[in-house]
Amino acid sequence: MIAVDLAQNTLDGLMVGSSYALLAVGFTLIFGVMRRLNLAYGPTIMAGVYLGTASFISFDAPILVVLAIVIAGSAVVGLYVERLCFRPFGEAARTASMVASFALWMQLEEAATHLLPRHMNPFPALTTSPPIEIGPLLLRVDHLIMLAATLLMAVAVTYLLARMRLGLAIRAVIDQPRAAAIVGIRVERIMMLTFVLASAIGGIAGFLIAATDTQVTAMIGMWATTKGLVAMMLGGLGSVKGAIAGGLLLGVLEAHAQWFLGPQVRDMVAWGLLFVLLAFWPGGLMGTKALDRTMAVGRRV
Amino acid sequence: MDGYLITVLSNIGMISFVALSAYILLLSGQISFGQQAYFGIGAYTAGIATVMWQWPLAAALLLGAAVAAIAAGVVGLATLRLSGIYFAMATLAFAEIMRIAADLFVYRREIDGIETGPDGIEGFRDIRYFFANEVSPLQTCLIVYAVLIAVLAAFFLAERTRAGRFLRQVGEDPLLAEVQGIDVMRVRMAAALAAGAVAGLGGGLYAHLMTYVEPKSFDIMLGVHTLAYGLIGGLGTALGPIIGVLIDIGLLESTRIFHGYRMIVFGGLVALLLIVRPRGLLDEVAVNRIQQALRRGRHAGD
Amino acid sequence: MLEIDRLSVRFDGIEALRDLTLSVPQGARVGVLGPNGSGKTTLYNAISGLIAIASGTIRLDGKTISHRAPHEIAAAGVARTFQTVRAFDRLSVFDNAVPATGPAAARPSAAREAAAAALETVGLGPRRDALAGDLSFYERRRLEIARAIAQHPRLVLADEPTAGLSLAESEHVIGLLSRAFDAATTILLIEHRIDAVEALCPRALLLAEGRLVADTATSDMRRDPQLASVYFGSYLTP
Numbered sequence: 001m002i003a004v005d006l007a008q009n010t011l012d013g014l015m016v017g018s019s020y021a022l023l024a025v026g027f028t029l030i031f032g033v034m035r036r037l038n039l040a041y042g043p044t045i046m047a048g049v050y051l052g053t054a055s056f057i058s059f060d061a062p063i064l065v066v067l068a069i070v071i072a073g074s075a076v077v078g079l080y081v082e083r084l085c086f087r088p089f090g091e092a093a094r095t096a097s098m099v100a101s102f103a104l105w106m107q108l109e110e111a112a113t114h115l116l117p118r119h120m121n122p123f124p125a126l127t128t129s130p131p132i133e134i135g136p137l138l139l140r141v142d143h144l145i146m147l148a149a150t151l152l153m154a155v156a157v158t159y160l161l162a163r164m165r166l167g168l169a170i171r172a173v174i175d176q177p178r179a180a181a182i183v184g185i186r187v188e189r190i191m192m193l194t195f196v197l198a199s200a201i202g203g204i205a206g207f208l209i210a211a212t213d214t215q216v217t218a219m220i221g222m223w224a225t226t227k228g229l230v231a232m233m234l235g236g237l238g239s240v241k242g243a244i245a246g247g248l249l250l251g252v253l254e255a256h257a258q259w260f261l262g263p264q265v266r267d268m269v270a271w272g273l274l275f276v277l278l279a280f281w282p283g284g285l286m287g288t289k290a291l292d293r294t295m296a297v298g299r300r301v
Numbered sequence: 302m303d304g305y306l307i308t309v310l311s312n313i314g315m316i317s318f319v320a321l322s323a324y325i326l327l328l329s330g331q332i333s334f335g336q337q338a339y340f341g342i343g344a345y346t347a348g349i350a351t352v353m354w355q356w357p358l359a360a361a362l363l364l365g366a367a368v369a370a371i372a373a374g375v376v377g378l379a380t381l382r383l384s385g386i387y388f389a390m391a392t393l394a395f396a397e398i399m400r401i402a403a404d405l406f407v408y409r410r411e412i413d414g415i416e417t418g419p420d421g422i423e424g425f426r427d428i429r430y431f432f433a434n435e436v437s438p439l440q441t442c443l444i445v446y447a448v449l450i451a452v453l454a455a456f457f458l459a460e461r462t463r464a465g466r467f468l469r470q471v472g473e474d475p476l477l478a479e480v481q482g483i484d485v486m487r488v489r490m491a492a493a494l495a496a497g498a499v500a501g502l503g504g505g506l507y508a509h510l511m512t513y514v515e516p517k518s519f520d521i522m523l524g525v526h527t528l529a530y531g532l533i534g535g536l537g538t539a540l541g542p543i544i545g546v547l548i549d550i551g552l553l554e555s556t557r558i559f560h561g562y563r564m565i566v567f568g569g570l571v572a573l574l575l576i577v578r579p580r581g582l583l584d585e586v587a588v589n590r591i592q593q594a595l596r597r598g599r600h601a602g603d
Numbered sequence: 604m605l606e607i608d609r610l611s612v613r614f615d616g617i618e619a620l621r622d623l624t625l626s627v628p629q630g631a632r633v634g635v636l637g638p639n640g641s642g643k644t645t646l647y648n649a650i651s652g653l654i655a656i657a658s659g660t661i662r663l664d665g666k667t668i669s670h671r672a673p674h675e676i677a678a679a680g681v682a683r684t685f686q687t688v689r690a691f692d693r694l695s696v697f698d699n700a701v702p703a704t705g706p707a708a709a710r711p712s713a714a715r716e717a718a719a720a721a722l723e724t725v726g727l728g729p730r731r732d733a734l735a736g737d738l739s740f741y742e743r744r745r746l747e748i749a750r751a752i753a754q755h756p757r758l759v760l761a762d763e764p765t766a767g768l769s770l771a772e773s774e775h776v777i778g779l780l781s782r783a784f785d786a787a788t789t790i791l792l793i794e795h796r797i798d799a800v801e802a803l804c805p806r807a808l809l810l811a812e813g814r815l816v817a818d819t820a821t822s823d824m825r826r827d828p829q830l831a832s833v834y835f836g837s838y839l840t841p
Contacts, residue, residue, distance in 0.1 A: 037386060039525070084572050094385075095332055096579035099532045100572040102525045107568030114562075222521075226397075233390050268401045275394035278387055279379035463711060466698050470691050477689045480651055481750070482677035482704025585693040589734045596732065 004136045009255040015143035017251020018150035022205035023228030024235060024243035025157060026198040032174040032238050033194045036094045040081045040101040042225030043108035044199050045206040048074030050112045052207065053121050053216050063124040063211070070207045071200050077108065078199025082192055109221055119218050126211035142212045149208060153201060154244050161240065170194050174238070202228075230270040234277070307438045311510055313550050314445035318503020319523065320530035320542035321452065322496040327531050329492040330472035332385070334524045335376075335392030338399040339369040339497040341519035343504025345403070345419060348428045348514065352417055353410050358430055362448075362505040369501025370494045377493035381486060396524055403516035424515025428508050445506050452499060456539035468492055533571055535583025544582060604629040604789055605650075605758060610659035610669075612642075612649050612813075619645040621813040623659070629757075630786050634800030634821055635793045637810035638834050643793045644686060646810070647760045651683050652676040664757065678704045680757030684747040684764055686793075692736030696727055699735045699746055705754040714753075721752040724783050741772050748776065752783050759790045765799055777802050797825060809833060 023045075030038045038044075051073035052066040061069070085100040126142035133139075161167035172180040173190045181187045206224060210216045227250065235246025250270055258266035322336040347365035350356040356364070380391040409418040419425040431441050459465045470478040471488045479485050508514050530545030553563055578584055605627040612620040620642045627633055635643050648654040650661055652673035661669040668676045677683075691699050700718035702708045707717035722728050725745040730738065735746060744764060751759055761780060765773035773796070780790060781803050794800050800807055800821055807824045809817035811833040817824065824830055 037389075084569075095327070096532060096575040098332075099525075099529050100575045102529060103568040103571035103575075105525075105568075106564040107572075110562065110564035110568075226521075229390065230394075233387075237386070264401055264404055268398055271394040271397040271401070275379075275391055275398060278383060278391040278394070463703075463714075466694070466701065467703065469694060470703075473691050473693055474689060476653065477691065478703075479673040480653065480677055480683050481702075481754075482674050482708070484672070484674045580693075586734060586736075589695065589732075593732055 005259060006256070008137050009259050010252055011137060011139065012143070013252030013255030014248055015140070015147050015251070016255065017248040018147045019205045019209045019247075020227045020231040020250050021244040021247025022150050022153060022201055022208070023224055024231035024247045025154070025240055026202040026205070027228045027232045028238060028240055028243040029170075029194050029198040029201075031232070033170065033191050034086055036086070037098050037229075038081065038086070038101050039098060039225065040085065040104040040108060041199070041202060041228065042223070043105045043112070043221040044077045044081055045074055045202040045224045046112055046221035047077040047108050048072075048199075048203040049123075049206040049210050049216055049220060050115050053123055053210070054115055056124055057116075057121065063126075066124055067204075067207050071203045074203030074206070075196045075200045078196050078202075079192070081199075082195040086191070086195070087188070105221070105225075109218075112221070113218060121216045123210040123214055123216045125214045126208070140212070146208045146212055149204065150244075153204060157201070157240060166193070227270070230274050233274055304438060307442050309550065311438075311442045311445055313546050314442065314449050315503050315507045315510060316527070316530075316546050316550065317449055317543050318452070318506070319500050319527040320546050321456070321539060322500035322503070323527045324531040324536065324539065324542040325468075325492050325496040325499065327528070327536055328468050328472045329489050330475060331489065331492075332389040332528065333392040333496070334389050334521065334528065335394075335396030336496060336500045336527055337519040337521075337523040338396035339373055339500035340504040340507065340523070341399060341403060341514070341516070342372055343369045343501030344508035344514045344519075345406075345425060345504075346501070347505030348425050348508040349408065349419070351430045351509070352428055353408070353412060358509065362502060365505035366498040366501040369504065370498040373493045373497025374490065377490050381489045381493065393521065393524065396519070397521065400516050400519050403519070422516065424513060424517075425508070426513045428512045428514070430509050432512065441510055445510065448502065448506065452502070453539055453543075460539070464491075529571065532581050533574060535578075535581030535587065537580070537583045537585040537588030541581055541583045604664050606662040607650075608660045608662075610646075610649060610661065611657045612645055612654060613657045614654065619813050620649065623813075623815050625808065625815060625818065627789055627791070629789055631806065632781075632790045632792070632804040634804035634807035635791055635810065636795070636797070636800065636807055636824065636830070640812075641810040641833075642813040643810055644762055645813075647683065647762055647791075647793070650676070650760060651681060674704075680705070681760065682751035682754045682756035682758070683760045684751060684762055686762045686766060688740070688743045688747055690735040690738075690743055690746055692734065694735060695731065696722065696733050696735055696738065696746060697731040700749045700753050702750070702753040702755075705756065707753065707755060717753040717755070718749075721749040724752060725749045725779055740767055744768065744776060745779070748779050748783070756788060759784060759788060761790060761792045763793050763795065765794065765796065773799060774802075797821070801825075
């Protein structure tokens with residue numbers, strides 16, 4: 001029955017979308033403080049996940065230890081990326097730092113294949129419980145855990161940004177870095193902390209997806225980059241809530257597209273949606289910032 | 302001449318086209334992650350023209366360039382209003398859509414008793430124009446370079462004219478350019494069309510050189526690479542992106558010792574280089590110094 | 604030749620220009636005075652088309668230019684300098700001076716001649732091959748003027764061209780503005796220094812809080828008590 005299919009797809013889509021949402025949140029935090037795209041973000045997560053996988057394969061590490069290694073690994077690699085690609089660059093060299101992050105993307109991907117040469121590697125499962133049945137709908141427990149974890153992280157990040165001093169400092173740096181510096185916020189340190197935090201969040205997303213798939217492939221870096229980027233753009237650049245909404249929306253749309261139209265169309269959905277939005281509604285989900293502000297001079301010229 | 306060397310040189314020649322394509326857009330102040338789409342459109346179009354419609358090579362290449370340019374124009378209409386990162390994302394989205402569409406694109410015909418043509422994910426095989434016309438690998442390499450040199454000559458001529466100046470002015474400070482009387486949108490559109498054509502031309506050559514293209518070849522990796530070439534080699538001159546290609550492919554092939562570590566080394570080098578020279582090795586400052594030194598040298602001779 | 608009728612401009616929630624009406628004949632040299640935030644640069648931005656007009660019209664030589672694109676307005680003969688100097692730093696001084704619009708722009712050789720001549724006039728001839736980014740601040744100010752000269756404009760909008768310059772340098776710049784353009788060119792000059800305005804402009808406008816508060820001979824403006832009150836803050840919106 002079509003209603004059941006729709007409901008099931010929506011549920012599945014929300015679950016998978018929650019991992020996209022986490023990726024998007026990480027991208028957004030970095031973009032917010034840095035004003036530039038970190039193309040090495042996906043590979044950073046890949047590095048963390050690969051380290052976790054290696055520990056699982058080599059020492060049969062228990063799942064919580066793997067999680068800890070993934071988070072720590074992603075955070076450390078994130079720091080490396082930040083030092084090399086973003087720290088040294090000033091306002092003017094945005095393109096250069098983005099390309100540098102791409103160079104590191106290549107570097108990290110190659111290093112990862114040295115660590116784990118096989119294309120597919122096993123990963124501990126999040127849970128082995130059977131799926132829950134609610135009427136005709138099937139809910140995988142590991143998906144539920146993923147959704148719950150995402151919501152928890154989302155709440156935590158929102159709370160951090162809204163209530164805690166560090167969060168306030170981050171928001172200040174996102175909004176007006178020069179003013180933040182003047183009032184005594186150590187902008188460079190905040191940028192670094194945000195970067196590491198975002199990388200760690202990404203690591204959690206990578207962990208969740210690997211643990212629900214119970215395997216890790218060499219494509220995980222590319223996957224994280226593309227899904228995270230699209231989800232972030234869908235939700236509106238620079239907004240954490242938007243990132244979450246964008247991720248969930250993307251997951252749901254993809255689930256439906258795959259069910260009704262096949263896996264290739266599923267991949268096209270994300271990009272097609274993004275392109276159409278950007279082309280015809282730049283003011284829509286994105287806000288008016290998307291349009292070239294050459295002609296809109298509100299500031300001192 | 303060593304067959305291996307010819308292959309490497311041919312690769313350098315062909316990738317230079319896409320690198321030049323991204324370079325034009327970089328000059329106009331836009332970052333494009335999607336020039337590989339036009340490379341692919343050119344490849345498929347030119348391949349279809351020679352294989353399935355029996356066109357001569359030159360006409361097929363021109364068709365490839367033209368179709369790619371038209372696609373770039375249409376995309377431009379939709380996207381040139383966008384700024385910075387939004388534009389970059391839109392170009393990437395378009396390129397990925399095209400790549401996935403190529404996975405689904407099937408156009409098969411029986412030519413001389415054999416079924417040929419693009420076959421979705423399997424790609425487009427047997428683009429055998431050069432083989433059928435008994436053109437040797439060395440000759441194909443020379444053809445690639447002949448076309449490349451022609452394109453470079455066009456670039457150098459354009460740099461000296463109004464077109465080149467407007468392009469760089471729009472790229473550096475669009476507001477100032479507008480206020481000086483330059484129609485920024487029109488310049489950007491012209492840049493997009495030119496970039497599409499150059500990429501499409503290269504794609505057509507690629508298809509015939511490789512005799513086989515598949516959608517996977519035109520992925521985001523190619524796109525970001527070609528962007529990197531201009532930024533590494535320098536944005537001060539059209540030779541910049543060529544140098545970037547040389548560094549990458551030259552490094553790849555010459556450092557067989559680094560075999561498994563090429564990207565680790567290259568990636569690290571690129572990141573470090575960009576810290577020191579955000580606009581590449583032959584950036585505008587470097588080119589200016591060289592020009593001034595040459596001028597002084599000439600006057601010293603008087 | 605410049606007619607502004609009830610111009611109002613709003614941005615960021617403020618009314619930057621309110622109901623501004625003024626008329627400038629061809630060849631006039633008019634100073635624009637007023638404290639920071641009074642709307643002087645906004646007025647220029649409105650004329651150049653860089654900012655959206657809420658209401659009112661602007662006419663240049665009888666043609667309406669309000670709501671046209673900035674490059675069309677420039678092509679109609681408007682040249683502009685900026686309070687914080689703007690130049691194409693990555694291009695050579697010469698390339699910065701070559702006009703993109705104006706009577707010389709159509710033919711490349713004429714355009715290059717115009718640029719060379721303009722650079723000579725401002726004293727930047729020897730630096731023509733250097734990158735604009737390598738110039739000193741004073742040289743960049745002069746480059747902006749050279750750019751305007753090469754355009755052979757009908758209207759020059761000069762925005763604090765002496766800001767940041769020494770007394771001698773300022774005198775030179777004002778001298779350039781006065782001599783380098785032919786008598787038919789209309790010049791508007793935003794300046795804080797009334798002696799600079801006096802040297803070039805027989806007539807001056809006074810803006811305060813987006814309104815045109817006075818429009819008299821510059822010599823009278825000096826003695827006008829409104830000038831002092833506007834600058835020193837005792838002027839209040841009724």
